[in-house]
Amino acid sequence: MPDTALYNTEEILRLLQLKETGPDVFRGESHFMGSPNVFGGQVLGQSLYAAVRTVDGRRPHSMHAMFLLAGNHRLPIDYEVERVRDGGSFSTRRVVALQEGKRIFVMSASFQAEETGLSHQKSMPDDTDPETLEPGVPRWKELAAGRTRGFQPVPVDFRSRHQGDLFSTHTTEPTKQVWTRAPMRMDNDPLMHEALFAYVSDYGLLWTALQPHGIRMGDPRLQIASLDHTIWFHRPLRMDDWLRFEMESPNASGGRGLCLAHVYDSKDVLVATLAQEGLIRLRQGAAG
Structure with a gap:
């Protein structure tokens, strides 16, 4: 079993499994991530879970989300699913996340019946075997000691060549390679793998945009948030x-x-592609 001081995999898997409270309406709880705001990856994973629950026999092939308001982690989130269309091969769903009647997030997802066809992919660049790299999460915990937000357990292991880059102020090229894996064997339900992937996809992607500017996470001038x-x-x-x-x-x-x-x-197979735009504002007058 994973070390619960470092990994909260089972907690997150439970968190992603929403309760159905009405026809195509689901409710989820949140967890503390060191901030009063709800972690964006949580809403991504929960909204995908809600959408998939309304589709039979088709897997998601795309989801497009926009973050409207910061969610409060102390309040439940209601997810309302609209069945936009069910065609011969594709289904479309729209999900709205609400707290206290206010929309905090919207997402559209498309699902497709299994189909064969033309296939190619961008080749994966050569890299180090992840098994030869140091687990990143213990290092993150060590580096976060004494910082304002401290360390919070995560659902997967993260490994890269430069584990301390999160807190570094060195300027580097805006590229990064990170390996991830859950520290436990999961059931075969594809929904839970997809929902957890959506959750994890919001970890660290936006930080790549800070690397050429020598701005580290936790800089008091930095206002950072996912937009879409x-x-x-x-x-x-x-x-x-x-x-x-x-x-x-x-x-x-x-x-x-x-x-x-x-x-x-x-196996070097391209399984997904991500795109994210986020706020990376430096506030004037804040201490450097």
Whole structure:
């Protein structure tokens, strides 16, 4: 079993499984991530779970989300699913997340019946075997000691060549390679793997846009938040298998940063692509 001081995998898997409170209406709880605001990945995973529960025999191939308001982690979140269309091959769903009657998040998802066809993919660049890399989470806990937000357990292991980059002020190219894997064997239900992937996809992607500017997480000048988030699911994936996130930030301007990621499994198969734009505003007058 995973070390619960470092990993909260089972807690997150329970958190993602929403309770149905009415026809196509679901309710979820939140958990504390060091901030009064709800973690964006949680809402991504829960909204996908809600949408999938209204679709039979089709898997998600894309989801497009927009974050409208910061959620309060002390309050439940209600997810209302609209069955936009069920066609011969594709189904479309729209999900609205609400707290106290206010919309905090909207998401559209598309689902497809299994189909064969033309196939190609971008090749995965060569890299180190993740088994030879130091587990990142214990290092994160060590680096977070004494900081304002401290350390919070995570549902997967993170491994990269430079585990301390999160807190570094060195300027680097806006690229990053990170391997992730759940520290326990998961059931075969594809929904739980997809929902946990959506949850994890909000970890660290936007931080890539900070690397060329020497700004670290926790900088008092920094206001950072997800604005929108897209996932394209290309092929089946498992969260208890190694997944490599090839991240890059092609642009930052206007107080916003754009980040992309191609995600490969341990057999070098491209399983998903991510795109996220977020607020990376430096507030004037804050202490450096």
